[in-house]
Amino acid sequence: MIMISQKVTISKLFGAKLALKWLFTCVCSNVVDQIFSLSKGFGAKLALKRFFTRVSSIMALQLRIESKGFWA
Numbered sequence: 605m606i607m608i609s610q611k612v613t614i615s616k617l618f619g620a621k622l623a624l625k626w627l628f629t630c631v632c633s634n635v636v637d638q639i640f641s642l643s644k645g646f647g648a649k650l651a652l653k654r655f656f657t658r659v660s661s662i663m664a665l666q667l668r669i670e671s672k673g674f675w676a
Contacts, residue, residue, distance in 0.1 A: 623666055
């Protein structure tokens, strides 16, 4: 029972690390997009929109993964 619990914890930690890596990759690409944008005001709004869209998609994916693991 302890081994199963440890495996679940490890897989959740791996999922969290993967989500963070993906999140920061998206943030970095948004920052680069904003730097090279001609219109700074529009670029900032666009970068924020992309950032929150990607964060919400990551969260939705994590929720689906966790719910599948919970009901398995």
